[in-house]
Amino acid sequence: DADVTQTPRNRITKTGKRIMLECSQTKGHDRMYWYRQDPGLGLRLIYYSFDVKDINKGEISDGYSVSRQAQAKFSLSLESAIPNQTALYFCATSDGREGYTFGSGTRLTVV
């Protein structure tokens, strides 16, 4: 099993729909992150969490929300999806020694 698992791998949804992307990790790390990748822009941070009770906005949090259900689980929600949220989304976890471990990504298309 992968250290960081993202579900679904691919999703097509309609404008205005609510959608949740899920992430779970088996690394036992406290810190988890959601990034968005767009061509030519690299990865940009949406939200991050340093522990279950600590949630922080990243540089592009508008239109997104998150929930840290447990140390191992960190989900990202789009309350009302819009086409410019079409992107590749990555979840990651980290600790102070090994650095980041990324999931395989969720490709989201909003039509």
Next chain:
Amino acid sequence: AQSVTQLGSHVSVSEGALVLLRCNYSSSVPPYLFWYVQYPNQGLQLLLKYTTGATLVKGINGFEAEFKKSETSFHLTKPSAHMSDAAEYFCAVSRSNDYKLSFGAGTTVTVRA
């Protein structure tokens, strides 16, 4: 605040030739610097990182990078390109080993036979 600039969105090299990917950063604190590789339809894999100490860092798959504080650079090199090096490469900066990362826009490498 930290930011990263990768020079060149696409690099094409011949198999066996030198690979050079350029990265410049800005940081208000001593930086931690990273190079990641992304193969098609996959997540990001760490190639190498600089935290403290020796400024020439060796990574996986024959890659290395040199931290030059005076030039605020962290360029990635590989002496001899292989077809399997075709991928997208990201430079990133952080203020620690596990704090939030700021990424460059990425450089896509193609390798010609």
